[in-house]
Amino acid sequence: MKVVKVEIDTAAPADPEASILIIYTGGTIGMAFDEKAKHLVPFNFNMILDKVPELQQFKYLLTVISLDPPIDSSNVTIPTWVMLARLIEDNYEHYDGFVILHGTDTMAYSASALSYLLENLNKPVIFTGAQVPIGRVRTDARENLITALQIAATKTDGHSLVPEVCIFFHTLLLRGNRGKKVESSHFNAFKSENYPFLAKAGVNIDYYWSYIRPHATGPLKVHYHMDNNVAILKLFPGITKPVVESLLHVPGLKGVVLETFGAGNAPTNPWLIALLQDAINRGIFILNVSQCDEGRVDQGRYETSKYLLNMGVIGGADITSDAAITKMMYVLGLNLEPELTKQVLAMDLRGEITI
Ligand code: ASP
Numbered sequence: 481m482k483v484v485k486v487e488i489d490t491a492a493p494a495d496p497e498a499s500i501l502i503i504y505t506g507g508t509i510g511m512a513f514d515e516k517a518k519h520l521v522p523f524n525f526n527m528i529l530d531k532v533p534e535l536q537q538f539k540y541l542l543t544v545i546s547l548d549p550p551i552d553s554s555n556v557t558i559p560t561w562v563m564l565a566r567l568i569e570d571n572y573e574h575y576d577g578f579v580i581l582h583g584t585d586t587m588a589y590s591a592s593a594l595s596y597l598l599e600n601l602n603k604p605v606i607f608t609g610a611q612v613p614i615g616r617v618r619t620d621a622r623e624n625l626i627t628a629l630q631i632a633a634t635k636t637d638g639h640s641l642v643p644e645v646c647i648f649f650h651t652l653l654l655r656g657n658r659g660k661k662v663e664s665s666h667f668n669a670f671k672s673e674n675y676p677f678l679a680k681a682g683v684n685i686d687y688y689w690s691y692i693r694p695h696a697t698g699p700l701k702v703h704y705h706m707d708n709n710v711a712i713l714k715l716f717p718g719i720t721k722p723v724v725e726s727l728l729h730v731p732g733l734k735g736v737v738l739e740t741f742g743a744g745n746a747p748t749n750p751w752l753i754a755l756l757q758d759a760i761n762r763g764i765f766i767l768n769v770s771q772c773d774e775g776r777v778d779q780g781r782y783e784t785s786k787y788l789l790n791m792g793v794i795g796g797a798d799i800t801s802d803a804a805i806t807k808m809m810y811v812l813g814l815n816l817e818p819e820l821t822k823q824v825l826a827m828d829l830r831g832e833i834t835i
Pocket residue numbers: 506507508509551552553554582583584585586609610611
């Protein structure tokens with residue numbers, strides 16, 4: 481993966497108010513219509529710069545590192561996340577905050593992944609993007625980018641105000657691993673149903689202090705390993721044995737996010753029970769996540785979830801699917817003993833669940 485560096489000439493004085501590193505990965509924010517191909521393709525960052533001359537008024541020092549070529553976020557993979565984590569690590573001491581420009585489609589996965597990879601993060605890492613490319617008259621990119629930069633630059637008593645991985649979109653600042661893309665047409669593309677927003681941007685940016693993660697006490701610790709021998713199994717009424725059987729027998733499979741009904745319930749038919757039990761016996765970790773956007777998994781409340789608890793399925797509490805599958809990749813990448821892996825999967829690592 482290649483990156484290029486672009487310097488932005490801002491009104492930063494000798495002692496700038498803040499220094500921010502923008503990492504441009506691609507996405508609609510920087511896309512333009514390719515007349516020949518007749519579809520949107522990502523463009524290089526210089527185009528964004530031409531369209532947001534306001535950036536030059538900031539008294540911040542702004543540097544941009546751009547993926548070359550930029551990508552549609554549907555093409556994000558584990559190496560993209562590791563590369564982003566390394567870029568933040570390499571530049572951590574030189575900047576007050578980081579803004580990652582990213583496609584909206586997989587932004588919640590990337591924000592979740594980065595939240596796990598960046599342990600003891602003490603500076604803001606704000607993901608943002610746009611629903612309408614920056615070159616269009618009704619673009620939402622300008623507002624999103626400018627507000628994300630302001631949030632990344634804001635300090636209190638010399639410390640970053642929001643020392644965590646977040647998504648800023650439209651008007652809301654969300655914890656990254658609590659966010660979910662809920663809209664592909666309107667501007668309010670992200671929601672966080674199980675955790676309050678951290679800030680809301682209107683005339684002012686109002687911060688909700690008590691929901692923001694406290695500063696970490698130890699030094700930044702960056703992780704580089706994620707294991708993608710994982711799968712999501714979404715249950716539905718009428719699901720058949722061969723479907724479940726083939727998924728649970730994928731060679732090398734180590735972890736499954738089981739998307740269940742309601743408060744974590746699943747059919748009680750004998751073949752499903754036997755297949756899940758067999759998978760657990762073969763050392764596959766199963767994390768129970770609800771298909772509901774709100775509420776939480778409560779294994780044991782109903783007969784239809786008690787058997788999952790008894791066989792060793794791990795309760796995912798109120799985690800989103802995006803945060804769960806990336807957590808599975810991260811925790812499996814730690815290569816811990818099976819019992820500890822189970823415990824860590826059930827723990828709150830970065831504010832992704834409420835226990
Ligand atoms: N397909 C685009 C992406 O995720 C959509 C967007 O940015 O909104 O890269």
